Structure formats: C-alpha cells, structure tokens
Amino acid sequence: MPKVGMEPLRKRELIDAAIRTIGQRGSLDVTVAEIAHEAGVSPALAHHYFGGKEQLILATMRHLLKELGRDLLTALETARTPTARVAAIIAVNFSASQFAPQTVAAWLAFYVHAQQSDETRRLLRVYARRMHSNLAYALSRMTSRAIALQIAEGAAAMIDGLYIRHALRNGAPEAASAIALVEDYVTTKLTAAGASL
Amino acid sequence: MPKVGMEPLRKRELIDAAIRTIGQRGSLDVTVAEIAHEAGVSPALAHHYFGGKEQLILATMRHLLKELGRDLLTALETARTPTARVAAIIAVNFSASQFAPQTVAAWLAFYVHAQQSDETRRLLRVYARRMHSNLAYALSRMTSRAIALQIAEGAAAMIDGLYIRHALRNGAPEAASAIALVEDYVTTKLTAAGASL
DNA sequence: TTCTTGATTGACTGATCAATCAATAAAAAC
DNA sequence: GTTTTTATTGATTGATCAGTCAATCAAGAA
Numbered sequence: 001m002p003k004v005g006m007e008p009l010r011k012r013e014l015i016d017a018a019i020r021t022i023g024q025r026g027s028l029d030v031t032v033a034e035i036a037h038e039a040g041v042s043p044a045l046a047h048h049y050f051g052g053k054e055q056l057i058l059a060t061m062r063h064l065l066k067e068l069g070r071d072l073l074t075a076l077e078t079a080r081t082p083t084a085r086v087a088a089i090i091a092v093n094f095s096a097s098q099f100a101p102q103t104v105a106a107w108l109a110f111y112v113h114a115q116q117s118d119e120t121r122r123l124l125r126v127y128a129r130r131m132h133s134n135l136a137y138a139l140s141r142m143t144s145r146a147i148a149l150q151i152a153e154g155a156a157a158m159i160d161g162l163y164i165r166h167a168l169r170n171g172a173p174e175a176a177s178a179i180a181l182v183e184d185y186v187t188t189k190l191t192a193a194g195a196s197l
Numbered sequence: 198m199p200k201v202g203m204e205p206l207r208k209r210e211l212i213d214a215a216i217r218t219i220g221q222r223g224s225l226d227v228t229v230a231e232i233a234h235e236a237g238v239s240p241a242l243a244h245h246y247f248g249g250k251e252q253l254i255l256a257t258m259r260h261l262l263k264e265l266g267r268d269l270l271t272a273l274e275t276a277r278t279p280t281a282r283v284a285a286i287i288a289v290n291f292s293a294s295q296f297a298p299q300t301v302a303a304w305l306a307f308y309v310h311a312q313q314s315d316e317t318r319r320l321l322r323v324y325a326r327r328m329h330s331n332l333a334y335a336l337s338r339m340t341s342r343a344i345a346l347q348i349a350e351g352a353a354a355m356i357d358g359l360y361i362r363h364a365l366r367n368g369a370p371e372a373a374s375a376i377a378l379v380e381d382y383v384t385t386k387l388t389a390a391g392a393s394l
Numbered sequence: 395t396t397c398t399t400g401a402t403t404g405a406c407t408g409a410t411c412a413a414t415c416a417a418t419a420a421a422a423a424c
Numbered sequence: 425g426t427t428t429t430t431a432t433t434g435a436t437t438g439a440t441c442a443g444t445c446a447a448t449c450a451a452g453a454a
Contacts, residue, residue: 004420004422004429005430006431006432007430025312025313026309027310027313029226031410031411032411032412032413033411033412041432041433042433043411043413043433044413044414044415044433044434045431045432045433047412047413048431053411053413105312108312111305112223112224112309114364114365115302115364116222116223116224124365125365128362150378150381154378154382156358156362157358157378158351158354158355159358160357160361160362161353161355161356161358161359161360161361162354162358164308164357164358164361165353165354165357167308167311167312168311168318168322168325173350181350181351185386188385188386188389191389192385192388192389201399201401201450201451201452202400203400203401204400207401228440228441228442229442229443230441230442238403239402239403240403240441240442240443241403241444241445242401242402244444245401245402249442250441250442250443396453396454397452397453397454398451398453398454399450399452399453400449400450400451400452401450401451402447402449403447403449404445405445405447406443406444407442407443407445408441408443409441410439410440410441410442411439412437412439412440413437413438413439414435414436414437414438415434415435415437416433416436417432417433417434417435418431418433419431419432419433420430420432421428421430421431423427423428423429424426
C-alpha cells in the first residue's frame, strides 16, 4: 500500500481530523492518538509528519485561518459598493462553515492556547488585524477615518462576543440575527455620523 | 499548629491560590499540586477539602461569580437614574478587579471548560442572563422593550468581545476606551430610537 | 490523663500520554 | 535484482498527575 507522495494527503487528513476532534471536544485537551485514530492512521504517523502535537495544532490553526481568508476574499470580490463590502465581511464571519459549533469551539480553544503559545497569539493577531483593517477600509469610504476606526473596533468586538455566546448556546442568537445585530450597529453609527448610505 | 475550624480558611486560601495560578497560566491546565503549593499547603489537603480538582475549579468559578455579583450590586445601589444604571453595569465589567488580565484569562478558560462541564456551562449562563436582564431592565425605562432587548444583547456581546481582545493584548483597548465604546453604542442606539437621555 | 476528632502530610498507585525507535513493507531508482 | 527511499506501525519509555491512604500531630473533651 505505501505509495510515494503520501505526505500532503496525510497531513491534510490529520488536520481535518484535528479540527473535527478539537471541535467535538471543544478543547485542545485531545490526545494525538484520538486525532490519529479519527484520521485512520497510527499516532506515530502524526508525530512523523508534524514533529509533535504543538506543531499539529499550529498547522490546524493556520489551515482554519487560511480558509477564513479565502472565504473573505471570495466574498469581497463580488462586493462592489462599500456598503456591500461591509455586509460581506460581516456575513463571512457568520457563514455556515465559520459559525459551525465545532469551528467556533475550536477558535475558542485557540484563544485560550494563545495565553501560553507565542505563535498561537501571533496567528490570532494576524486574523484580528486583517478583520479590523478590512472593515476600517470599507467604512472609511462612507465616513471619516476616525469614525470608521471606531465602528470597525466596535463591530469586531461584537462579532467576537457573538462567537463566545454561540459557543455557550445561551439561547444564543442564530447566524441571521447575529448578522442583523452587527449590521444594525454599523448602519446606526453611520447614520448618526451623517453618512449617506 | 493544627487548630480547629481551619476548613473555611483553607478553602478560601485554596480558591485564591487557584485564581492566581489559573490566571497566570491563562488555562485550567494547572496541577492541583501547583495550586496547593501557591496556597502553601500540600496537594493532599486540596483533595481533602474539595474532593477533587473539578470541584475546586467549580468553587473558584462560584467565588468569582459571587464577587462580580457583589460589585454589580454595589454599583447599582448608588445609581439612581436609568442612564446611571446602564453606565454602572458597563463600568463594573471593566473595573480594575474584573478586567485584570489574570481575571480575564481565567474567565476565558472557564468558557472553554464549559464545553465539557455541564455545571460550568450552567454557571456561565447564570452570569450571562443576569447581565442581560440588568441591562435590559435599565434600558427599558428609556426606550421600548424591543429596542431595550436589542441594545442589551448588542452591548453584552460587545463587552464579551472586548474581554477576548483584552486577553489577547492586541494593542487591546484599555478599560477607559472599552467603556467609551460600549457607552457610545448604547447612547447612539438610544438617540436613534428617539429616547430622551 | 486518656480519648477523640480535625488538620495535615509524605509516600504511593494507577492511569494517561507525548514522544521515540526499531522493524516491516512496498515502491522507485539503479 | 539489489539498493535506496518513503510510508507506516507496534511496542515501549519516561514523565506527569489526580487521587488514595495510612500515619502524625495537636487541640479540646471526658
């Protein structure tokens, strides 16, 4: 069975398995053995390809981050007006793939892990900065730079908060009403600032 | 040295030590031995008084929750107008004791733990519901019930999001600007709804 | 004084897990 | 057809930890 060129395939399978396992458990307290079993390979193979648990987890984060980046790019490509761009950025965060309970749980676990891992913290900051600058850029076409920055900060915080609440399932808002809440914030602020929508 | 009536003192010391240890590590991945050492007692004593790690952690959560409740009550007592009440609720969340990096890190860890522990989830929901109903009540004196509920949801989400961002130290907003951001959201929404402030 | 009871610990156990390694097997290269 | 390279695993190791237990110590009760 052993063919050549298995590395990228196995890596991908292990990362997918890691997402599923971490998402289900809602924590990074998953064993390499569990992930490997979910991927249908031996634990030793995971170490062989990734070098260790930490690196497998980082690779998993990078994968999720790349996926989010792709989704964002796709959404922005078809949005022509600033208003549409803002709506697209918000919508991506609550799209089915990003807002799935497993994905949200995984992100939450990564935030905790960031307290102990410099690289994890760095990756999360990259994501936060990208989201903020995308929002601020689109908003700055509709209002002053200062107001745009403020709204971007508020909206980004609100989105993160809705994620946490979603993870807790506190009779938490569904995607549609979460989107509505954030968009309402943005439009209310823009209107109050005298922007023409 | 062994006197009688040590139980409440030791429990309190262990809980305080747990807060410090968890806060510093930014994770529940702390050993009972570490907490006990921080409290200046043997690991066996922690088990003796709490029965196990899980129960010590739950007791720690309850303690933090009670503290937040007390702070909130104190703040609400001196606030007479609805506007002052809303401001007080927001301010409590960003008060020095609640917004301290260690406390925020501990809360974040609890959110992750809630994915696996029913009791932890229940406790976090109690907190979320209390915060929401306090906000909604104060706001409903200034605008319609429907708008009040919406603002309460948005403000609560924004507060949670600012917590996460604070834990990440992303050039994160300081307490003062975090408070300003949330208050701006509330007043902007109230003004747009035609409320008299 | 003797007995009881609560406080406290050191030493131990059993389980879990990340990581290692030597061994096997199959493809590809020569 | 022999050698090399890549894929893969079972078995093992070493470390870490939660939890247990029997023993000790001191204070108050009888």
